[in-house]
Amino acid sequence: MTAGGRSVYALGTPVNLTLLKSVLPLVLCIHFARLGVMAGGATAAVALDIFGTPDRHRGLAAAILKRVAPGPGTVALLGLTAVLILLGVQFGYPPLAPSGPFWAGTLTPLLAGLALLSLYRRLLRQGRGMPLRASCGLAGIALVLVSSFLLCCGSGLLVMPEKWPLLEPVPMLLLSWSGTARYLEFTCLSFAATGAVIILLGERTAEPEDARFPRRLGGGMALLFMLAWPPVLLFGLFNLPAIALSGAVWLLAAAALVLAAILALQLAGALIKTEKRRALPILALFLALFALWVLIDHQARENALDEASRGGLDAVLTSAPASEKKPAAGMAPAVVEGKAVFERICAVCHRFEVRLVGPPLDAVVPKYREDPEALKAFIRTPVKRDPAYPEMPKLPLTEAEIEAVAAYLLEKAAP
Amino acid sequence: MRGDKWRMRLLARLALVGWFGLALLVLAVLARHREQAPVAPVQPIDFPHTVHADRLKLACTFCHTFADRSSRAGVPPLATCMACHRSIAVERPEVRKLRGHVERREPVVWQRVHRLPDHVHFTHKRHVRAGVDCSACHGAVAKMERTKRVRPLTMGWCVTCHRARGAPTDCATCHR
CATH class of the missing domain: 1.10.760.10 (Cytochrome c-like domain)
Incomplete structure (x- = not known):
C-alpha cells in the first residue's frame, strides 16, 4: 500500500503540515464556537416560542434569534469554515481524506439546518404559522446538531491511526466513544456560551425590569451546562487512546477546568448581583475556553500521529508470506x-x-x-x-x- | 437576614469551587493512573532502536530470535548484546551500564511495553509466518528513541484485522 514508494499513511509535507497545524485549530475554534452558539440560541428561542407566553417571551426569542441565527454572513462563515475543516483533513491527513458520502453527510445537514433556521427566524418575526414554525425550528436545530456530531466523530478517528487501514471493511468505526464525548463536550460548551449571549441581550435592554428574565434564563442555562461540562470532559479524556495522552494534554485539561471554574463563579455573580455588567468578559472567557478545548484536541492528535505510530499501517493488510x-x-x-x-x-x-x-x-x-x-x-x-x-x-x-x-x-x- | 443572604452566597460559591475542585482531583487521579501504565516506560538501559534497527538496519529477528519460531519474540540475552559491544561503542555510558550488569551477573529488568491479558493466547510465530510485518502491531520501532506501545492491542482491533485478512475469528483461536 505505497504510492510511489511513499506510504499512503504519510501526512502532508512538513511545510504545509506546519501551516495546517496552526490554521486548523483556529478554524475549528471559530466554526465550533459560532455553530455552538447558534444551535444553543436557536434551541433557547424555540423553547421560549413553544412554552412561553407570546407577549412576554416571543420578543426575547426573536431577539436571541436575531443575534445568533443565520443571516447570509453566518451561513457563509459556517459553510466556509466547515469546508476548510474538511479540506484541512483532506490535505493534512490524506489517509483519512473524507469520502464523498462524508462530505455530503456533513455539509448537507449543516446547510439544510441553516436554511430551516433562517426560515424559522423569518416566520417568528412575522408571528405566523405556529406548529409549522416550531417544527421548522426544531428540524433546523436537529440537522445542525447531526452535522456537528458527524464532524466530531470523524475527528475522533484522527487519534486512532491504527484503525485507518481497517476503515473500509468496517465503516461503523466512525462511531467511537471519544468522538461521542467530544460531541457532548461541544454541546455543553455551546449551550453554556449561549447562556452568556442571552445575558448580554438582557444587559443591552433599556428597561431594568426587562433585563431580569434574560439574565436569569441566560445565567441559569450557562451555569447548568458549565456544571455538566467537567464530567463530560473527564469522560472524553478517559476514552482517549493512550498514545494520544501526554503531560501537555493533562495540563491543558487542568487549565480548562480552572477557566471553567472562574467562568462558573462569574456566572453565579451575574445571577446574584444583577447591577453589574458582566456579559462581555464572560463571553471572552467562553471564547478562551473554546480555544483551550480545541487545543486539547489538537495536542491529542499530535501525540497520536507521530511517525512511530503511523509506521507499519501499510503492513496491516499486506503480507509477504x-x-x-x-x-x-x-x-x-x-x-x-x-x-x-x-x-x-x-x-x-x-x-x-x-x-x-x-x-x-x-x-x-x-x-x-x-x-x-x-x-x-x-x-x-x-x-x-x-x-x-x-x-x-x-x-x-x-x-x-x-x-x-x-x-x-x-x-x-x-x- | 442580610447575614443569611451573604452566607448563602458564600455557600453557593464554595459549592461551585468544590465541584470544579472535585473534577480537578478526578483529572489528577486519571493522569496518575495512566502514568502508572505508560505507553513508553523508562527502561533501565536506554536502548535506542533508532541506532540498531534504523541506522544499522539490523533485522528484528537478529535480537528477537524467537519471533518466527515461538509464541514469544524474546528479549535477547545480555550475551547477544555483548557479542558486539565487547568491542563496539564500549565507552558509551549506556554500554558501560550493560557491561556492569554482565560483570555483576545481574539481569537487566526491562520494563514490559506490550502486555496482553493472561486469557489471550497470542503467538508471534503464527503472525510472522502469515507474513504480518512486525511494524503492523508494533509501529515503526526503528523510529523510536524509547520503545512505546502505539497500537491498542484490544480485542476489537485484533478481530477487525483478523476479519480483514481472512484469519480465523473463532473464540478458541485466541482464548484457550
Whole structure:
C-alpha cells in the first residue's frame, strides 16, 4: 500500500503540515464556537416560542434569534469554515481524506439546518404559522446538531491511526466513544456560551425590569451546562487512546477546568448581583475556553500521529508470506535454507564482496573449501583471528541452520 | 437576614469551587493512573532502536530470535548484546551500564511495553509466518528513541484485522 514508494499513511509535507497545524485549530475554534452558539440560541428561542407566553417571551426569542441565527454572513462563515475543516483533513491527513458520502453527510445537514433556521427566524418575526414554525425550528436545530456530531466523530478517528487501514471493511468505526464525548463536550460548551449571549441581550435592554428574565434564563442555562461540562470532559479524556495522552494534554485539561471554574463563579455573580455588567468578559472567557478545548484536541492528535505510530499501517493488510519467496532454480534445499538464515542473521555484518563489520566473505570462506567441518565449527563457536575486526559473536543458531548456512556460504563464495 | 443572604452566597460559591475542585482531583487521579501504565516506560538501559534497527538496519529477528519460531519474540540475552559491544561503542555510558550488569551477573529488568491479558493466547510465530510485518502491531520501532506501545492491542482491533485478512475469528483461536 505505497504510492510511489511513499506510504499512503504519510501526512502532508512538513511545510504545509506546519501551516495546517496552526490554521486548523483556529478554524475549528471559530466554526465550533459560532455553530455552538447558534444551535444553543436557536434551541433557547424555540423553547421560549413553544412554552412561553407570546407577549412576554416571543420578543426575547426573536431577539436571541436575531443575534445568533443565520443571516447570509453566518451561513457563509459556517459553510466556509466547515469546508476548510474538511479540506484541512483532506490535505493534512490524506489517509483519512473524507469520502464523498462524508462530505455530503456533513455539509448537507449543516446547510439544510441553516436554511430551516433562517426560515424559522423569518416566520417568528412575522408571528405566523405556529406548529409549522416550531417544527421548522426544531428540524433546523436537529440537522445542525447531526452535522456537528458527524464532524466530531470523524475527528475522533484522527487519534486512532491504527484503525485507518481497517476503515473500509468496517465503516461503523466512525462511531467511537471519544468522538461521542467530544460531541457532548461541544454541546455543553455551546449551550453554556449561549447562556452568556442571552445575558448580554438582557444587559443591552433599556428597561431594568426587562433585563431580569434574560439574565436569569441566560445565567441559569450557562451555569447548568458549565456544571455538566467537567464530567463530560473527564469522560472524553478517559476514552482517549493512550498514545494520544501526554503531560501537555493533562495540563491543558487542568487549565480548562480552572477557566471553567472562574467562568462558573462569574456566572453565579451575574445571577446574584444583577447591577453589574458582566456579559462581555464572560463571553471572552467562553471564547478562551473554546480555544483551550480545541487545543486539547489538537495536542491529542499530535501525540497520536507521530511517525512511530503511523509506521507499519501499510503492513496491516499486506503480507509477504514465506511461501512467496521462491527459491532460485537449481538450489539444493539446504542451500535455500542457508540463504534465508544468512539474510536474516549473517547479512547484518557480512557481505561477500566488501568489508562491513566483518571481513568480505569472498576473502575468507574459500579457505574452508577443503574442510567444511572447520567452517561449521567456526560458525558454531567463533574465534577472533584478525585483529583488524571485532570479535564475531556466538550466534543462536541450531545445528541444522549451521549446516545450511555453511552449505550456502561454500556455494555462493568466490572460488 | 442580610447575614443569611451573604452566607448563602458564600455557600453557593464554595459549592461551585468544590465541584470544579472535585473534577480537578478526578483529572489528577486519571493522569496518575495512566502514568502508572505508560505507553513508553523508562527502561533501565536506554536502548535506542533508532541506532540498531534504523541506522544499522539490523533485522528484528537478529535480537528477537524467537519471533518466527515461538509464541514469544524474546528479549535477547545480555550475551547477544555483548557479542558486539565487547568491542563496539564500549565507552558509551549506556554500554558501560550493560557491561556492569554482565560483570555483576545481574539481569537487566526491562520494563514490559506490550502486555496482553493472561486469557489471550497470542503467538508471534503464527503472525510472522502469515507474513504480518512486525511494524503492523508494533509501529515503526526503528523510529523510536524509547520503545512505546502505539497500537491498542484490544480485542476489537485484533478481530477487525483478523476479519480483514481472512484469519480465523473463532473464540478458541485466541482464548484457550
